[in-house]
Amino acid sequence: MGNIIEVRNVSYRYRFSKREALKNISLEIEEGSFVGIIGPIGAGKTTLCYCLSGVIPHILGGEFKGDVFVKGINTRDATTPELTQIIGFCQQDAESQLFMTDVEREIAFPLENLMFPPDEIKARVEEALRITRLTKYKKRHPFFLSGGEKQRVVIAAVLAMRSEVIILDETLSELDPLGAEEVMETVSRLKEEGKTIIMVDHDLERLGRFADKIVLIDEGRKVAEGTPEEILSNIDLLREHYLDPPWTTQIAASLVRAGIHLPYIPITFESGVELFKKLLEGT
Amino acid sequence: MSLVLHMLEMGKRKSPIHALNPLAKMLWWASIIIIPIIITNPIILLLVTFWTLALSAIARIGKELVRTIKILYPLLIGFIVIIWPLFYPHGEPLLQFSFIKVTTDGIIYALAAGLRIVTAVTACLFFTMTTDIADLASATAQFAQEKLHVSYTLPFLIVSSFKFLPEFIATYATVKESFMSRAVEFEKGGFVERIRKHVPLFIPIILSSLEKAKNMTIALELKGFRAREKRTFYKPSTFKGRDYLFAFSGVLALAICLYIRIMTNFWSVFFWC
Amino acid sequence: MIEVKNLWYIYQPMGTVALRDINLRIEDGEFVAIIGQNGSGKSTLVKHFNGLLKPTKGVVLVDGVDTRKCRVSDLARKVGYVFQNPDHQIFAETVREEMEFGPRNLGFPEDEIKKEVERISKKVGLYEYLDEPPMSLSRGQRQVLAVASILTMRPSTVIVDEPTTGLDWKGSIEIMELLKDLNEEGKTIIMITHNMRIVSLYAKRTIVMFKGEIMLDGPTEEVFSKPEELKRAFICPPSNYLIARELSKYINFKSLTIEGISSEIIKKLRGEAT
Numbered sequence: 084m085g086n087i088i089e090v091r092n093v094s095y096r097y098r099f100s101k102r103e104a105l106k107n108i109s110l111e112i113e114e115g116s117f118v119g120i121i122g123p124i125g126a127g128k129t130t131l132c133y134c135l136s137g138v139i140p141h142i143l144g145g146e147f148k149g150d151v152f153v154k155g156i157n158t159r160d161a162t163t164p165e166l167t168q169i170i171g172f173c174q175q176d177a178e179s180q181l182f183m184t185d186v187e188r189e190i191a192f193p194l195e196n197l198m199f200p201p202d203e204i205k206a207r208v209e210e211a212l213r214i215t216r217l218t219k220y221k222k223r224h225p226f227f228l229s230g231g232e233k234q235r236v237v238i239a240a241v242l243a244m245r246s247e248v249i250i251l252d253e254t255l256s257e258l259d260p261l262g263a264e265e266v267m268e269t270v271s272r273l274k275e276e277g278k279t280i281i282m283v284d285h286d287l288e289r290l291g292r293f294a295d296k297i298v299l300i301d302e303g304r305k306v307a308e309g310t311p312e313e314i315l316s317n318i319d320l321l322r323e324h325y326l327d328p329p330w331t332t333q334i335a336a337s338l339v340r341a342g343i344h345l346p347y348i349p350i351t352f353e354s355g356v357e358l359f360k361k362l363l364e365g366t
Numbered sequence: 367m368s369l370v371l372h373m374l375e376m377g378k379r380k381s382p383i384h385a386l387n388p389l390a391k392m393l394w395w396a397s398i399i400i401i402p403i404i405i406t407n408p409i410i411l412l413l414v415t416f417w418t419l420a421l422s423a424i425a426r427i428g429k430e431l432v433r434t435i436k437i438l439y440p441l442l443i444g445f446i447v448i449i450w451p452l453f454y455p456h457g458e459p460l461l462q463f464s465f466i467k468v469t470t471d472g473i474i475y476a477l478a479a480g481l482r483i484v485t486a487v488t489a490c491l492f493f494t495m496t497t498d499i500a501d502l503a504s505a506t507a508q509f510a511q512e513k514l515h516v517s518y519t520l521p522f523l524i525v526s527s528f529k530f531l532p533e534f535i536a537t538y539a540t541v542k543e544s545f546m547s548r549a550v551e552f553e554k555g556g557f558v559e560r561i562r563k564h565v566p567l568f569i570p571i572i573l574s575s576l577e578k579a580k581n582m583t584i585a586l587e588l589k590g591f592r593a594r595e596k597r598t599f600y601k602p603s604t605f606k607g608r609d610y611l612f613a614f615s616g617v618l619a620l621a622i623c624l625y626i627r628i629m630t631n632f633w634s635v636f637f638w639c
Numbered sequence: 640m641i642e643v644k645n646l647w648y649i650y651q652p653m654g655t656v657a658l659r660d661i662n663l664r665i666e667d668g669e670f671v672a673i674i675g676q677n678g679s680g681k682s683t684l685v686k687h688f689n690g691l692l693k694p695t696k697g698v699v700l701v702d703g704v705d706t707r708k709c710r711v712s713d714l715a716r717k718v719g720y721v722f723q724n725p726d727h728q729i730f731a732e733t734v735r736e737e738m739e740f741g742p743r744n745l746g747f748p749e750d751e752i753k754k755e756v757e758r759i760s761k762k763v764g765l766y767e768y769l770d771e772p773p774m775s776l777s778r779g780q781r782q783v784l785a786v787a788s789i790l791t792m793r794p795s796t797v798i799v800d801e802p803t804t805g806l807d808w809k810g811s812i813e814i815m816e817l818l819k820d821l822n823e824e825g826k827t828i829i830m831i832t833h834n835m836r837i838v839s840l841y842a843k844r845t846i847v848m849f850k851g852e853i854m855l856d857g858p859t860e861e862v863f864s865k866p867e868e869l870k871r872a873f874i875c876p877p878s879n880y881l882i883a884r885e886l887s888k889y890i891n892f893k894s895l896t897i898e899g900i901s902s903e904i905i906k907k908l909r910g911e912a913t
Binding site: 537540541543544546547548549550551566567569570573574577 | 686689691710711712715716719720722724726727728729730740741744745774788789792
């Protein structure tokens with residue numbers, strides 16, 4: 084499995100802005116992997132998503148330095164319609180990405196714009212509805228959908244393009260726990276199908292469960308990159324960048340500080356509890 | 367607001383009428399709506415209204431239609447029937463206060479005017495409740511693209527506004543509540559003062575819309591909006607026999623009424639004189 | 640003090656029952672979290688406290704006065720409501736103007752307003768920004784501004800709807816520490832939230848709502864220790880409670896904070912008395 088995305092020395096300054104939003108970022112994303120992007124507000128995570136999806140430089144102006152390669156193609160050289168069929172981008176606010184008065188039309192909308200034949204559109208709409216479990220809502224006006232359902236419609240519209248990479252920018256941040264669970268269920272199914280997922284999220288524990296790699300961004304720079312075990316167990320690093328490490332990890336860190344030896348630092352609830360039980364059983 | 371949305375959502379149901387091509391329904395509606403403009407004869411108007419109601423029964427929207435009628439019509443008709451006679455100058459006076467004359471003719475004419483409104487509004491409600499706005503926009507856009515080479519932008523804007531309008535109204539309600547929670551008394555004060563109090567409400571709405579506008583632009587670009595000269599349609603609009611028949615029935619009714627209007631006396635509510 | 644007796648709220652004209660026979664009492668100085676699935680009636684309930692909604696059946700008393708007899712502007716003196724999205728509230732050209740709006744509507748004397756704005760802006764860390772446009776502030780600062788604009792009205796109760804949405808961890812803690820501060824000054828804080836971590840860290844009392852009814856109501860620790868009921872309300876307690884439960888076979892946890900749990904595990908592992 085090669086790299087599906089390569090970011091080389093990307094820097095970016097928004098128009099009318101004095102500071103650089105991204106400073107010399109380089110990153111490789113392997114095909115089929117699940118990459119989590121974390122960092123405090125204002126770190127540049129959304130800006131990075133813009134660069135990966137081609138929004139920068141095609142839609143937003145500003146000063147863009149460096150290169151982003153998607154499947155070997157430089158994003159500067161491709162058109163937005165070309166890029167959108169390789170990388171799908173789900174922004175944080177669901178409502179500003181939905182334009183139609185029912186769900187199935189919303190999914191069909193990008194395909195109509197790109198002149199897909201009606202039979203193809205029909206097949207893809209049905210497929211997207213099925214994957215996101217929205218078939219029963221296909222005629223519903225988005226106003227009547229819950230937050231989680233709206234986000235799934237956004238994802239469904241992106242799935243209709245059959246893009247291999249899907250970027251989710253804080254998709255779960257404003258959802259209630261049930262809605263977040265529903266969306267996460269869809270996302271994990273996409274991962275199983277072999278799609279490359281890039282997800283920006285604040286819930287480190289949730290991300291740690293699914294991600295193959297975690298990238299920490301702050302002040303426009305890539306601060307750290309590694310497996311969830313490497314990054315999420317590094318409590319000092321996370322705290323330094325104003326993030327809340329998983330609570331089992333925090334407990335484990337306290338134990339280590341007290342001189343207790345641990346075979347590993349847990350980063351999820353389950354592995355933490357298992358570890359603590361083993362330790363306590365020994366007493 | 368939720369009632370309006372509910373009415374629009376009714377256009378998505380299934381029935382023999384809902385299945386008709388939206389353009390056919392639009393043609394029927396456009397024809398029928400002209401009839402009350404040129405005709406005041408209550409017999410004709412009642413026939414048209416009952417025809418519309420019969421179609422509503424077939425469309426299975428009867429219950430909701432009747433519910434809306436119960437609320438709407440007394441208001442509309444009551445208003446007309448009371449005000450109109452005060453300004454109708456012809457005929458023998460029944461009552462008179464200075465320059466205001468109320469005549470029997472005036473009252474009859476007012477009732478006819480009320481009936482015209484009823485006929486027109488019934489047709490409009492029928493059309494709204496049996497047509498999905500997105501289907502209509504799509505069919506219109508297809509027609510416009512094939513025959514007139516006109517772009518999709520206008521139909522798109524219309525459908526999108528129906529998507530964003532409820533959200534916009536909900537935001538407005540929230541902003542208003544936040545102002546009420548800061549002791550702004552919207553119910554107090556004269557007309558001008560009340561309007562003035564509503565003005566600052568638009569600032570948060572506009573500001574949050576601007577932020578949304580950026581995200582929407584990005585989303586539309588990514589969805590390939592206007593990336594190509596033309597577009598294809600998910601639900602291609604077809605014109606079958608029954609569509610032609612339905613549209614024709616409306617046009618025929620209009621043609622008959624036009625004939626009556628031009629060639630006979632029967633069009634007027636005063637046809638007996 | 641807020642008293643709710645047999646409260647029912649039914650949305651017209653659709654006839655949906657949003658609140659069913661709610662009975663509740665919130666004393667002065669409490670810090671209450673109201674949690675529950677979307678649609679459980681949290682916002683509907685809380686909008687009765689400042690009179691935005693009036694009961695369909697039953698009665699809501701704020702400091703002994705029936706809310707049906709008051710205007711929202713009267714209740715705004717006692718109960719402040721901070722909405723979820725600060726951008727649905729902020730409209731003024733400067734931070735100062737935004738903070739002056741509420742008290743001015745209430746008819747406070749100008750010199751008092753000026754003093755209060757200065758005092759509160761210093762307290763919340765917005766003093767340097769008083770003459771700046773609100774849009775130049777970060778989201779977290781705008782959230783603080785929204786709270787500050789309510790504080791200048793000097794309400795004894797502050798209702799906050801989802802104070803931490805849209806904020807990262809640092810921003811969340813900042814706003815919660817402000818609320819904690821206000822509570823220590825004597826204000827009643829009522830918070831609607833989905834963030835269970837924040838609830839367990841800051842709320843002394845938690846009310847769980849489900850389908851328009853109150854399912855659980857009590858001290859936060861008690862409420863989070865009832866997993867069966869919570870499950871029915873589709874609530875998942877924060878991980879510290881779950882951890883404590885899983886390890887309850889070995890340790891009887893007294894403190895449920897992360898530090899508390901850690902130290903009790905350490906003591907047990909060292910063989911010390913807990």
